[in-house]
Amino acid sequence: MSSTGSTYGGSGVGAGDTHQATVRDTDVLGVSPVPAEHLVAEYVEDLGVFDPIVGKAQAIITRYPQSRSALLPMLHLVQSVEGRVSQAGIQFCAAQLDLTAAEVSAVATFYTMYKRKTCGEHLVSVCTNTLCAVLGGDDIYKALGEHLGSDGKKLGHNETAGEPGEPGSITLEHAECLAACDLGPVIQVNYEFFDNQTPESAVALVDALRAGEKPAPTRGAPLRDFRTAELELAGFWPEDEADYRATVDGPSAAVETLRGAKLAEDRGWTAVPYPDDVPLPEVEKK
Known part of the structure; x- marks a missing residue:
């Protein structure tokens, strides 16, 4: 028997050869049904x-x-x-x-806060993680999808009702934990909280947004549009002190969030103080 034998499913390629050495390269540009020069040429966007x-x-x-x-x-x-x-x-x-x-x-592409499709004037995020989902988050997301949809089709995740970026347009997304389990189910609009929502209150909220209103969040700063919120997340705020305060001031803590601390205060509960010096464990010598 030949020392080369048949390999690669009986192709007859010898043991000393490689697939690359015995098969001609394919001209991918030549066989492409559409112009494909962009695959090998760097495209520079207009910045x-x-x-x-x-x-x-x-x-x-x-x-x-x-x-x-x-x-x-x-x-x-x-x-x-x-x-x-x-x-x-x-x-x-x-x-x-x-x-x-x-x-x-x-x-x-790693962080969900960075969007690959143009967002609406408002980004509505519905928490559908475990606790909010159990309390009604899934029902809220379903109700908003049906309410904001058109032609019998529900609005889906990261889809927009209206022309993206135009007044009254709404981008809907289901979000993982929004860190407000004590106030679930919660919605965020442009990352501001609207707590203890129901399908009915959520529909009323997006209707107000589409009508050009800016309902006050349950806590946190007054509501802005999505692009203004993004500018603030980049670290840019009004330079005038009064305008700055009007932008950021608002209730930040809910009664439910502080309930444990208030209960401890009323009952005189205190935690064991943390020691000033904590000895490090011995490291096993090798």
Whole structure:
């Protein structure tokens, strides 16, 4: 018997050969049914839309000893312009921070707060994690999907009712834990809390938003539109003190959240004080 034998399913490729050495390369551009030069040529987006925020981008960078640490707020800044993180936004961040587009994309696609599709004027996030779901979060999400849908089709996750970015447009998403289990089921609008919701109250809320109203959140700062909230997440606030206070002031703690601390105070409960010096455990010598 030949020492080479038949391999690769009887192809006759010898043991000393490789598939690469015996099979010709395919001209993928030649056989493509559509023009595919973009697969081998780098495409540079028009970054002109970001010219007004170059100064803000540089201001963010100066906050950090390493410029790449500015990437997260920089992505929020980009999102405040377009309502999403586009490919142009990724290239803008890469150019400002001296990173590759791949490095920026890896971060932008990891965090759910960075959107790849343009958001509506308002982002409505419905908590569907365990406790909120049990208390009615799933019912709220279903009711909003049906109410905001059209032509008999429910609005789905990260889909928008209305023209994205235009007044009255709503982007709906189901969210993982929003850290408000004591007040569930909860909704956030542009990351501000609306607690103890029901399907009926949630529908009334989005109807008010679509009508141009800005209902007061249960706690936290007054409601802003999505792009303004993104600018604030990037770290930019009104310079005037009165305007700043009007933007951020609001009730921050709910009675339910403080109930344990109040109960301990009323009953005189105290925790064992943490020791000033804690000895480290012995490390086994090798």
